[in-house]
Amino acid sequence: MSRNPQLNEKGALQHLLTIEGLPREILIHILDTAASFINVAERDVKKVPLMRGKSVFNLFFEPSTRTRTTFEIAAKRLSADVINLNIATSSQTKGETLLDTIDNLSAMHADMFVVRHASSGAPYLIAQHVGSHAHVVNAGDGRHAHPTQGLLDSYTIRHYKRDFTRLAVAIVGDVLHSRVARSLIHALTTLGAPDVRVVGPKTLLPAGVEQLGVRVFHNMDAGIRDCDVIAMLRVQNERMRGALLPSEQEFFKSFGLTPERLALARPDAIVMHPGPINRGVEIDSAVADGSQAVILSQVTFGIAVRMAVLSILAGK
Amino acid sequence: MSRNPQLNEKGALQHLLTIEGLPREILIHILDTAASFINVAERDVKKVPLMRGKSVFNLFFEPSTRTRTTFEIAAKRLSADVINLNIATSSQTKGETLLDTIDNLSAMHADMFVVRHASSGAPYLIAQHVGSHAHVVNAGDGRHAHPTQGLLDSYTIRHYKRDFTRLAVAIVGDVLHSRVARSLIHALTTLGAPDVRVVGPKTLLPAGVEQLGVRVFHNMDAGIRDCDVIAMLRVQNERMRGALLPSEQEFFKSFGLTPERLALARPDAIVMHPGPINRGVEIDSAVADGSQAVILSQVTFGIAVRMAVLSILAGK
């Protein structure tokens, strides 16, 4: 049996590529470490010296200001040096291969690569290639995984609900194209959530998704009924054009989260969204701005979770 | 009477959005604080620890390398962490609203937003929206205001002329489209300059500009005669195309600052310009490079003024 490529020979985290297959203890360790960083952001001096002198490379082969910013802040609050590389506009266009680019940056003694790539699996390829002194964090690869998002979602759920083992969680929308959904499903099943549901039209749910341990709903009302957590997904406009979705209005009518629909969930249900939100497409403004939404807490916790991941990988 | 949105309940500066309506004492306090930072740039180690661990977000919804750079340097010399966000190419294109973007960044515990936006008033909207822990600095909004430019112009004038209460200042060129001109007019009238003039063709002076307390001249020679300070404005090429101006040559003939014209002002008059200069359009090279030009001193003082604004807002 081959070793989990994310773990070193001692079973410690060497890379963070996907939540799938990560032991529960490692997830818990990340969440506990994140908890210890929460108050750093509230201090007068929002910095700890854990990664002083470390070089963190943000390798964004696909642009994402938002995700890049969260990693940049997390790394700077750990006192690391951050180098932003927008590779789309860089040496890739000069015909260099991905692995030659990585070799080159590794030779500059990079400690950490934060990788966003349009192709599923690219961060794996990089992780297999870099030496044992460097660490790779997947910041989103194709439709595959976005593990720090899954972790910050888990952190948020734990913060508000304490215990995963009694929860019903509905993941709503375009599950098919969503690395966020995949990562959250793996996190929840690993952490022991007994009732994970995916809710969406047939065209936007992957075939065989049940095999991930989730229940499938094509009806929104049934899907969110009595849930403790509703995790909305972002609808991407290009899907509309791709004819997988009829129109924004149609989608909102069937799967948009309105106050009326939210009332079907538990009274203390929380509403999550990875952002950026499309008001009036997947979520009604009254819900997005309402008391059950924890969307901005997710962002705050996301910084702490990324600090936790970076510092654990750095061996601190 | 509603409170000045830039001041907190104790009357201290909470945001810097415009010079209009700011009490004279606050302007003086900023200029005095800037004076204390002037020598930092001349030290061997050009840094003070006043903003260590603070997160300054440069939010540029309209590109401006020059202004962004001055704020980046000012913040780094105060030891802050700086995050540059070029929002034009970012989540705005994903359909997120401005205020959702701000909420998101606030949730990352931003301490300071430096905002450049093509729409007048955008920094106000942001200031009203952020929590009391965050501060907004307007780095130029539409035609409205560019308060740090007005402050650095004031600093420069005070440096060379000491006392505002005897000065004649001519502001020359495209006043209509100039946030720089507006901010300088408000600064000068607040600081007690008795003779502020705007000089330009009718098409480039705003209707009713006299109500700001300035005298209007359509003739350059008359406008700058016996002035202590000549503040040239940048002519923007797009105005030419927009038919508000005949041609660069025509403009220079009527309103360009030549050595001959400069001789009409006081012998010790200083010449200012916010940069970048158009040689041979609004200013002759002999003047731009001459002994009366203080254009580069403005840049130097601008760093100190921005350090002053950031550190005062940070409560230091």
Added chain:
Amino acid sequence: MSRNPQLNEKGALQHLLTIEGLPREILIHILDTAASFINVAERDVKKVPLMRGKSVFNLFFEPSTRTRTTFEIAAKRLSADVINLNIATSSQTKGETLLDTIDNLSAMHADMFVVRHASSGAPYLIAQHVGSHAHVVNAGDGRHAHPTQGLLDSYTIRHYKRDFTRLAVAIVGDVLHSRVARSLIHALTTLGAPDVRVVGPKTLLPAGVEQLGVRVFHNMDAGIRDCDVIAMLRVQNERMRGALLPSEQEFFKSFGLTPERLALARPDAIVMHPGPINRGVEIDSAVADGSQAVILSQVTFGIAVRMAVLSILAGK
């Protein structure tokens, strides 16, 4: 006789513009200083405080993520503040002259300008213009020079071969358009290498190149025979289109470095390349990934060499 514009009145390095004309002692001093920085990159905290509070401006008038990154890392590991300016997309488009841009940045108390420009000589112009407190490093200007590349190539050769005075070095490919080749030739002849060769088709060797003290070969096998060092140059695709080269396949057939050809050099010959490499155009993958290639060591040494140059210029 006019003074070397790179040296101050005491003969110390004031700017690094080209290797041509630099005294041998200065080259040796840079290489020795770089050697002292090699182990910084291997420490847990990869930083030294030599340039704390210094402002390094990366002025890239032509984009080069790779080179910019190496200078950014070098400066950050020296604890400097780094400001990245992509000037191509900046004020140059607003009609400002190059020297006005430089004056402006100098007025912000820049300590160091790292300049990449498409025009040969641009860094000279800047160096002549800045005051004595600022220093200019040429990071590549047109076809002219790329001195830190020549220095890191020299460092690499010294690391593997110890002594320059017995070496045969072949520089292979498009010498005509290569600033890398020019800088390496000047470095090698200054450091005493007795046999420097340039190898390439007539269309890609500059007329009169012999006058630089090199031997010319149009036949690859003859050119690399018994060499200690083979320095491959990058073939730029635009040359193909420009009809100076028949095709990638043709070029590889005549001048590509294959294992068979490499066997003609000394058994312990090293293979260098400035990157990014074109596999199958100028170099075979078996050579690029083989035991004689030192391409990634060049990158590692390049950081130390740039730290050496920056810290020497900063007077440390």
